[in-house]
Amino acid sequence: MRATLPPDADVADLADVFGLLSDPGRLRLMVALLGGELRVAELAAAANMSESATSHALRILRAHRVVAVRRSGRMAFYALADAHVRMLLDVALAHVEHSEMIHDHPGGGRG
Amino acid sequence: MRATLPPDADVADLADVFGLLSDPGRLRLMVALLGGELRVAELAAAANMSESATSHALRILRAHRVVAVRRSGRMAFYALADAHVRMLLDVALAHVEHSEMIHDHPGGGRG
């Protein structure tokens, strides 16, 4: 339990972060990046989206310092750069996997 | 590090949850509910939004089983009903408070 509420500015910042995580495409990108650095084309394939859409998504993530780029020649390697987001992803994914056991999933295995 | 990526359906579900958390109003409502059960009018005051907007927001949260209602006469008491979301909120808020120390906030206390 929480004695004092956090300031609205903090909550707004938080909503912003959750907003970044709330798009399926961006989320797939970030999850893919949990495994380490990837190039744009690789990210696009992993997240199953066009390279243009991927680039647009990465632009947003870059603007919010959620990912960082390392450039090598004409390639751009992206990596997660925000511990906050990485933690949120880890916690959330761990819980999602748990939920599979809790919920009633007929044939409840995976792929 | 993660050997296999989670199935897309799981990631989509997760994006959905993050979507609920991504609206400042809804997020303020949920944060307020961390302290325990509250009525609609109290929630509206706590989140600084109209009672109609609050009701609409609660409707969405109800539909996603994030909150549960207990009715007593003409009052409706709302409470967080999703352990997943509660955990995400706790983790995120703890980290936000930490960030206040890390970042460069002049007069960085709280109201």
Place this chain on the structure above:
DNA sequence: TTCTTATGTGAACATCTCTTCAGATGTCGC
């Protein structure tokens, strides 16, 4: 019953968001 309170709902509206398409930029190999 009638009035008041507490909450829920629907439609309209403005706004934001994501995707695609077309093209721009910059790098490498010849």
Place this chain on the structure above:
DNA sequence: GCGACATCTGAAGAGATGTTCACATAAGAA
């Protein structure tokens, strides 16, 4: 120089989202 490649960008359109306003429902008080 030229062409191929990898990534980035802007404009435009479709779709989703949140808010407000007006009203509906339901419970308690008189």
